[in-house]
Amino acid sequence: MSRLLPLLVAVPLFGAALLVAAGRRLPRLPAEAFAGVLAAATAALALTMLVRPSPVHEEWVGGWEPARGPAVGIVLVGDGVALGLVTLISLLTTAVVIYSWRYFDERTLRHTGAFPALILLFQAGMCGFVLAGDLFNAFVFFELMGVVAYALTGHRVEEPKVVQGALTFGVVNSLGAYATLVGIALLYARTGELSMQAIGQRLDEREGPDALVLAAFALVLTGLLVKAAAFPFHFWLPDAHAVAPTPVCMLLSGVMVELGVYGVARVYGTVFGGPGGIPPADAGRALVVLGAVTGLVGAVMSWQQRHVKRLLAYATVAHTGLFLVGLGLTSPKATEGVALYVVGHAGAKAALFACAGILLDRYGSIDEHDLFAKARELPLVSALFAMGGLALAGMPPFGTGLGKAAVEEEGGALLTVLCVAVSAATGAAVLRVTARVFWGLGRRPQGARADETTGTDEEPETQGPLGRVPVTMLAVPVALLLGALAAGLAPGFAGAVARAVADMGSGGPVEPVHWTAAGLALGGASTLLAVVTAAAALRGRATAEGHPWIAPLRRLHSGHVGDYVAWLLVGTALLGALAWPALGAG
Secondary structure: OHHHOOHHHHHHHHHHHHHHHHHHHOOHHHHHHHHHHHHHHHHHHHHHHHOOOOOOEEEEHHHOOOOOOOOOOOEEEEOHHHHHHHHHHHHHHHHHHHHOOOOOOOHHHHHOOHHHHHHHHHHHHHHHHHHEOEHHHHHHHHHHHHHHHHHHHOOOOOOHHHHHHHHHHHHHHHHHHHHHHHHHHHHHHHHOOOEHHHHHHHHOOOOOOOHHHHHHHHHHHHHHHHHHOOOOOOOHHHHHHHHOOHHHHHHHHHHHHHHHHHHHHHHHHHHHOOOOOOOHHHHHHHHHHHHHHHHHHHHHHHHOOOEHHHHHHHHHHHHHHHHHHHHHOOOHHHHHHHHHHHHHHHHHHHHHHHHHHHHHHHHOOOEOOOOOOHHHHOHHHHHHHHHHHHHHOOOOOOHHHHHHHHHHHHHHHHHHHHHHHHHHHHHHHHHHHHHHHHOOOOOOOEOOOOOOOOOOOOOOOOOOOOOOOOHHHHHHHHHHHHHHHHHHHOOOHHHHHHHHHHHHOOOOOOOOOOOOHHHHHHHHHHHHHHHHHHHHHHHOOOEOOOOHHHHHHHHHOOOOHHHHHHHHHHHHHHHHHHHOHHHHHO
C-alpha cells in the first residue's frame, strides 16, 4: 500500500498536464468534470490508505532508498494526520471544482481547461507538502503550492487591484519561503541531512540547542507562519482574499492556511522537538504568544469590516491564532483538538466563502451596507450563512466547537477566555452580516471611513449576474456544513483523529476527545455571546464610524507591500526572541 503514496501527488499533477496539453481543444465542461473526477479519486485513494492497519506508510520515490550514510532521495511519509489532510485537501478541491461549474466571465475560459488545471496543480502542491518527509522537498512542494496560489489569486489579471493583491501575496510569501530555505541550509550545514527525522536525530546527539539551531528554528517557522497568516505575517491574506476568485478563497482559507499550521506542528515535532532542539516550554511560549495576538487582531479586524470577503479573511486569521495556541500547549489532547478544529473550520469557512460568492455573482456587490436587505429572496443561502457563523462561534455540535473545547480544557482560564472571545467575535461578525443582508434587520449604516474597503465596486465573477442560483453553488456549501457537523458528531471520528495524532508522535497515547458538560457550556456561551454582540450592533448607531482606539490597528494594514515586508522581519526577530531562553536551558 505504501507504493501508492506517490500517486496522491502524481494523479492531480498528471491531470493538470493533460488539461494544459488539451488546451482549447477540450470544452470547459468536460475539463472541469475530468478535474473533479481526479480530485475525487485522489481523496478515495487517500481514504483507502488511511483506513489500512499500517500506522505509517513510507515510500522512497524512484527506489532511491538509502543503503548507508546520509539520505539524498525523496521520501514520502503518510501517517494518519498526513493522509487525513490529503483526504481533506482532495475533498475540498472536488467541492471547489463542482462549485466552479459555469463560473467566471472571461470568454476564453469557456473553451479551455486553464482554471481546472491550476486547481489540480494546487492540489498536487498541497498534497506533496503534506507527505514530504524531508525538508528540501517539503520546500519544493511549498513553493509549487505558493506559485499556483499567486496565479489563481491574480486570475482576473486585467483588473489593477487584482494584480496588486496577487503581487503582495507573492512578494510576502516568497520572502517567507526564502527565510525557510536559509533555515534548511543551516540545518543541512550542521547535520548533513535533509530528512526531517534524520535531522532531529542528529540534533539530539548534542547536549542542547545553540545559536545556529535557534536561528534555523526562527527562519524555518517564518515561512510556515507566513503561509498560516499568523501575526505579524498575516497582512497579505485579506488583500489576497479580497481580489481572489471565490473558489480560490475557499481553498486558501479552507485548507492552505491550515497547512502552514500543520507544517509548524510537523517540523517542530520531528526536527526541533528533541533534546537538541528547542525545549517545549520555549517553543510553546512562542506559539501561544503569537497565537493569542493573532487571534485578537484577527477578531477585531474581522468585526471592523464591511467587505464580506475581507471579513471572512480576518476571521481566518483569528482562528489560525487559536490553532497556534492549541499547538503551543504541546499536549496530545490539545493537538487532537486542533486537528478536529481544523476539519470543522475548513468546512464552515469554505461554505461561508461559497455563500459570499453567491452574493457577489447575483448582486454585483460584496459590501454589507450596500447589500442591506437585498438578499431576502435567498432563504437557503441565508440559513447556510447563519449556520456558518454559528460554527465559527463554536456552537455544539460542530467540529469547531468540539476542537475548541479540547483546547480550552488544556489551556486554563485565561486561554479559555481568549478562545471564547475570539470565536464569539468572528461568529458575531458573520451573524451581523446575515441579519443585515438577508433579513434586513437594524438600520442601514451610513457613510464610509476613509480607510475602509467598501466592496461596492466589484464585478460578478460569473458570465453576468445570476438570475437563478445554480444547484451546484447551493449543494456545495450544504455538503461542507454537513461535513463540519460530522466532525463533531460522527461516531468514531474523534477516535480516528486521536489515533492519527498518536501516529504523528504527539508525545504519547491520545484519548479521543468527546463532548463534556464544560465543553457544551463553553460552546453555548461563545454562541450566545456572538448572538448578543450581533444584536447589539444592529441596535447601535447605524454609522460607519469606528472606535478611535482601533484606528492604529487599521493603519497597520496599509496595503503597502514594503510595510508588510518590514513586519515580516519583525516577526522573525520576535520568534527568535521568544525562543531565546532555550539557549540558557541548553
